[in-house]
Amino acid sequence: MAETKKILVAGGAGFIGSHVAQELEKRGHQVRVFDNFVGGKQNLECFGSGIEVVEGDCCKAKDCRKGVKGCDAVFHLAAHAAEGQSVFIPAFNAETNILGSIRMLSEAINEGISDFVFTSSIATYGKPEKVPIKETAPLNADDPYAITKKAFEDYLRVYHELGQITPYIVRFFNVYGPRQRMDDPYRGVVPIFINKCLKGENPVIFGDGLQKRAFTYISDVVEPICDIVGNKKLVNNPINIGTEEVHTVKELAEMTIEQMGVDLEVEFVSKRTSDVKVTYCDTSKAKELLGYQAKVSMEKGLEKTIVWAKGMGPQEFRYFDYTEIPKLTHGIYTSKKI
Ligand SMILES: NC(=O)c1ccc[n+]([C@@H]2O[C@H](COP(=O)([O-])OP(=O)(O)OC[C@H]3O[C@@H](n4cnc5c(N)ncnc54)[C@H](O)[C@@H]3O)[C@@H](O)[C@H]2O)c1
Known part of the structure; x- marks a missing residue:
């Protein structure tokens, strides 16, 4: 522009x-x-x-x-x-x-x-x-x-x-990064894991944690x-x-625990109905047409996000009381135990 x-x-x-x-x-x-x-x-x-x-x-x-x-x-x-x-x-x-x-x-x-x-x-x-x-x-x-x-x-x-x-x-x-809601239990696996660690609770993974994503x-x-x-x-x-650096959700949880220096372990619950196992993108079109290049590594980005999150302190998760199809609501949400 x-x-x-x-x-x-x-x-x-x-x-x-x-x-x-x-x-x-x-x-x-x-x-x-x-x-x-x-x-x-x-x-x-x-x-x-x-x-x-x-x-x-x-x-x-x-x-x-x-x-x-x-x-x-x-x-x-x-x-x-x-x-x-x-x-x-x-x-x-x-x-x-x-x-x-x-x-x-x-x-x-x-x-x-x-x-x-x-x-x-x-x-x-x-x-x-x-x-x-x-x-x-x-x-x-x-x-x-x-x-x-x-x-x-x-x-x-x-x-x-x-x-x-x-x-x-x-x-x-x-x-992910600073200002992403940490109190939303439904989305944003990075701030959810960080918030869990801040609260002294084990990060919870849906399924086996081998889902692969390019956290940007x-x-x-x-x-x-x-x-x-x-x-x-x-x-x-x-x-x-987005970035082309790919990690599993389990790796992300382990990196978060390590970087935050907390004595916690990853916990596993049943998978969510709609989770795609492996999904990440090719960004050659962005490179060609926009001169795009992702610059921040997962390690560095997580570090910056944790610094911000520590400043915010632990947050209470805010659950929706509203559902349209109760039987498709994962038990971890109804029991408010994310
Ligand atoms: N965060 C991600 O990883 C990601 C990935 C792909 C696409 N996106 C898209 O990027 C956009 C921003 O995502 P985000 O992570 O910042 O989400 P966010 O929830 O932080 O921001 C969405 C904003 O929209 C506002 N909003 C919701 N309903 C509204 C309404 N009816 N009228 C006016 N405002 C309303 C919310 O108050 C909120 O401030 C979204 O369209 C999202 O789908 C996000």
């Missing part, structure tokens, strides 16, 4: 959104954060007076209208992003991630906004036929969260073909997403963004 813009960051009070808002402001843009604060307001403390904050729900057209007013671009990160939880709350998930995203898109179009950045996910690939996954791989989304991300990618394509929007779609992997430090997604607008080769052309 060469020229200065007024940018709406929807979901800007969240983990990634708050970092994106700050990076865009640092680059000289005028930034408005839009959020309904279901994930809390704690990240707002990081903003200076240069970032405008608007409370609003992306499921409400009126709120979205207020959010996009006067803006030139939208970074849409607002979502209910708990993949495993989406299996037992599929309607709620679709309301936020599909209908809420459509509302935001419609009001962006009505405001005459062209640039629309969307944070999609590696989850859209489902169980990959081959790893590392290239963007050309089939999108076999096989959980409700993944379906919502895939569906909204399709909405963006359709409105792009109608000449109404210039979409930029990034497919992130497992992002926050700064390795924030810069590329802020670089993407204006890159003609990436218009309506989804791109994988």
Whole structure:
């Protein structure tokens, strides 16, 4: 983005959104954060007076209208992003991630906004036929969260073909780092393990722990997403963004215990219905079209996250009392024993 813009960051009070808002402001843009604060307001403390904050729900057209007013671009990160939880709350998930995203898109179009950045996910690939996954791989989304991300990618394509929007779609992997919620028991295995260690409790793994993931430090997604607008080769052309360093969940748990210097052990419980065993991506397209290179190793990123987390102290996990399909709710959630 060469020229200065007024940018709406929807979901800007969240983990990634708050970092994106700050990076865009640092680059000289005028930034408005839009959020309904279901994930809390704690990240707002990081903003200076240069970032405008608007409370609003992306499921409400009126709120979205207020959010996009006067803006030139939208970074849409607002979502209910708990993949495993989406299996037992599929309607709620679709309301936020599909209908809420459509509302935001419609009001962006009505405001005459062209640039629309969307944070999609590696989850859209489902169980990959081959790893590392290239963007050309089939999108076999096989959980409700993944379906919502895939569906909204399709909405963006359709409105792009109608000449109404210039979409930029990034497919992130497992992002972690400071400001990620530690009190959310449903998602974010890195902050969950750290929080468990802070509480003096054993980290709990679903299944055998041999699930493989490319855990990506926050700064390795924030810069590329802020670089993407204006890159003609990436218009309506989804791109994988994240590290190519891969670890098992068991390795992550062991590294966390070691780095935190606690006398704890990894515990195993039955696997979750929707967990994909091995999933990580090829990022050669990002390297070629964006000059992308992930810079932070797992060891270093974990170290920085632990320093931040120790400053925050242990957090109580906040469980949803709400479920749509109780029999698909993993027992560890109902017993509140994550
Ligand atoms: N964190 C990851 O590993 C990862 C991986 C792939 C994709 N993503 C995507 O990146 C985006 C940001 O993820 P995150 O990890 O920062 O999540 P987050 O939960 O920290 O942030 C999401 C924000 O959206 C807000 N929000 C939720 N529902 C809303 C609504 N109806 N109206 C307005 N605001 C609402 C929440 O309050 C929160 O501040 C999401 O779209 C997520 O699906 C994240």
